[in-house]
Amino acid sequence: MAGSDPQKLMTKADKLTQLSLTRWSADWKNASVLYEQAANGFRVAKNYDKAKLAFEKASKGQEMLSSPWDAAKHMEAAAALAKELGNWSEVADFYRKASELYNECGRSQPASDALAKAARALEDAVPEDAVQLYIDACEILEEDGKEQMAFDLYRAATNVYIKLEKYTDAAAFLLRLGLAADKCNATNSQCKAYLGAIIVYLYAHDIKQAEKCYNDCSQIDAFLRSDQNRCASKLLSAYMEGDIEEIKRLSQSSTISNLDHMIIRIARKLPTGDISGLKMDAGKEDEPLDENDLT
Amino acid sequence: MSVIDLITRVDAICKKYDKYDVDKQKELNVSGDDAFARLYGVVEADLDAALEKSETAAGEKNRATAVAMNAEIRRTKARLLEELPKLQRLAFKKIKGLSKEELEARSDLVSALKDRIEAIPDGSTTATKKTGGGATSTSYTGIKIDSNSGGNFDNEYFQETQESNQFRQEYEMRRTKQASCFVIVLDQGLDVIAEGLDTLKNMAHDMNEELDRQVPMMDEIDEKVDKATSDLKNTNVRLKHTVTQCVEVRVTLVFKQLPQLYPL
Numbered sequence: 305m306a307g308s309d310p311q312k313l314m315t316k317a318d319k320l321t322q323l324s325l326t327r328w329s330a331d332w333k334n335a336s337v338l339y340e341q342a343a344n345g346f347r348v349a350k351n352y353d354k355a356k357l358a359f360e361k362a363s364k365g366q367e368m369l370s371s372p373w374d375a376a377k378h379m380e381a382a383a384a385l386a387k388e389l390g391n392w393s394e395v396a397d398f399y400r401k402a403s404e405l406y407n408e409c410g411r412s413q414p415a416s417d418a419l420a421k422a423a424r425a426l427e428d429a430v431p432e433d434a435v436q437l438y439i440d441a442c443e444i445l446e447e448d449g450k451e452q453m454a455f456d457l458y459r460a461a462t463n464v465y466i467k468l469e470k471y472t473d474a475a476a477f478l479l480r481l482g483l484a485a486d487k488c489n490a491t492n493s494q495c496k497a498y499l500g501a502i503i504v505y506l507y508a509h510d511i512k513q514a515e516k517c518y519n520d521c522s523q524i525d526a527f528l529r530s531d532q533n534r535c536a537s538k539l540l541s542a543y544m545e546g547d548i549e550e551i552k553r554l555s556q557s558s559t560i561s562n563l564d565h566m567i568i569r570i571a572r573k574l575p576t577g578d579i580s581g582l583k584m585d586a587g588k589e590d591e592p593l594d595e596n597d598l599t
Numbered sequence: 600m601s602v603i604d605l606i607t608r609v610d611a612i613c614k615k616y617d618k619y620d621v622d623k624q625k626e627l628n629v630s631g632d633d634a635f636a637r638l639y640g641v642v643e644a645d646l647d648a649a650l651e652k653s654e655t656a657a658g659e660k661n662r663a664t665a666v667a668m669n670a671e672i673r674r675t676k677a678r679l680l681e682e683l684p685k686l687q688r689l690a691f692k693k694i695k696g697l698s699k700e701e702l703e704a705r706s707d708l709v710s711a712l713k714d715r716i717e718a719i720p721d722g723s724t725t726a727t728k729k730t731g732g733g734a735t736s737t738s739y740t741g742i743k744i745d746s747n748s749g750g751n752f753d754n755e756y757f758q759e760t761q762e763s764n765q766f767r768q769e770y771e772m773r774r775t776k777q778a779s780c781f782v783i784v785l786d787q788g789l790d791v792i793a794e795g796l797d798t799l800k801n802m803a804h805d806m807n808e809e810l811d812r813q814v815p816m817m818d819e820i821d822e823k824v825d826k827a828t829s830d831l832k833n834t835n836v837r838l839k840h841t842v843t844q845c846v847e848v849r850v851t852l853v854f855k856q857l858p859q860l861y862p863l
Contacts, residue, residue, distance in 0.1 A: 492801075492808055558797035559797070
């Protein structure tokens with residue numbers, strides 16, 4: 305197909321949709337077909353800008369024809385082209401629109417898939433938006449009771465948070481992962497999520513939080529019985545004793561090496577900061593308690 | 600006369616008249632008459648010699664010579680022990696000039712001698728030591744502890760020297776090291792196996808979860824495919840109908856046109 309043909313198709317389609325004195329209602333059916341053809345032609349010709357435009361119009365046409373599925377598909381194609389162009393805001397917008405259209409069809413999986421694709425595209429450029437997209441995708445799946453699919457998304461979101469060095473958020477997300485895994489009885493993923501959360505807290509040098517997290521997680525049977533629990537308790541006791549060798553040895557162990565690769569990386573970097581300070585803090589804490597217990 | 604001449608003459612006279620020396624005769628007689636005393640003296644002398652030898656053997660650095668000396672000591676001991684019953688018999692013999700107490704004392708002496716012979720350390724591990732002698736005496740009720748073989752050289756009779764201690768320590772160390780070498784190799788092997796098993800376990804868990812995830816998806820696919828097949832069947836049937844109809848129509852048309860095409 306020559307470059308001019310798609311353009312011709314475009315103009316023809318535009319004419320069909322333009323309302324004027326001679327035309328009282330737009331002929332969306334034919335127009336959509338023509339728009340599609342034009343868009344494909346542009347894509348082949350690597351004219352991404354025009355192709356994107358054509359896809360947008362095609363999608364709109366399908367929407368008018370009350371076929372949200374096709375509309376969503378066109379929207380996604382448009383978004384992919386926007387990604388090629390590096391037009392990040394448009395990428396996000398198009399994917400969101402596509403997701404909504406999928407939701408209209410009542411298909412949650414493709415909806416969340418669309419958001420996930422958006423997030424992946426935006427991970428490097430606009431990580432905050434990417435995280436938001438991941439969260440929305442997870443919510444869609446959870447509403448529909450498909451938590452299993454959400455695991456990957458949670459993991460990806462956590463990775464982005466760690467990259468952004470927002471460790472509390474990352475840990476919170478891992479705990480949400482644990483919750484989702486609990487609903488599906490995916491005990492292995494659950495225990496790995498909890499261990500990951502504890503490690504993230506330790507990496508952020510928030511020992512109190514890590515201990516609290518550990519205590520909370522120990523309430524859960526599945527975690528209590530698992531390998532990951534033992535590893536976590538050993539890690540925390542090594543931290544309490546300020547035993548750096550032990551910490552390093554544990555982070556090389558197989559339990560930690562089976563976690564997500566980002567978590568493995570931060571685990572290998574443990575311990576951060578000064579552990580010997582911990583021992584003294586722990587000692588100091590006990591004394592005031594004893595004094596106050598005279599009541 | 601010179602001094603030498605005097606001395607030689609005195610010696611000759613003494614020898615001639617020795618039989619008239621009462622004291623000397625008494626002495627000779629005593630030992631000559633008393634076989635027991637004679638034998639006792641011999642045994643005791645041998646015992647002393649063996650004891651001396653055992654002392655040198657204990658201090659001997661060269662294991663081979665020590666072993667040889669110990670063997671000789673053991674031979675001596677055996678020989679002496681053989682002599683002992685003879686001595687015992689002689690002890691009970693009544694001899695002129697000996698009091699009753701002395702007779703009893705003699706049997707005591709014999710048993711004491713026996714103990715002393717057996718007590719000579721010859722480097723071998725000892726079995727149970729007999730407690731205090733025979734029926735009569737009150738001697739030697741020393742309680743001996745049963746020592747099991749297997750390297751336990753802690754006898755009070757074993758005079759410990761520096762070298763023997765060192766040697767014993769080295770032996771113990773070698774024995775434990777040999778055992779722990781095996782254990783170390785086994786440990787390393789087990790560690791490798793444990794790591795492999797850990798990896799396998801984790802992979803298996805993940806596979807389990809993945810399969811669990813895919814089960815509902817498969818169910819959905821199953822439904823959809825079923826629907827699609829039934830649709831397809833329907834369509835096929837309808838298509839067949841349509842095609843047959845088409846064919847029929849065509850055939851009838853042709854038949855109708857035939858007389859016109861091929862007028863008779």
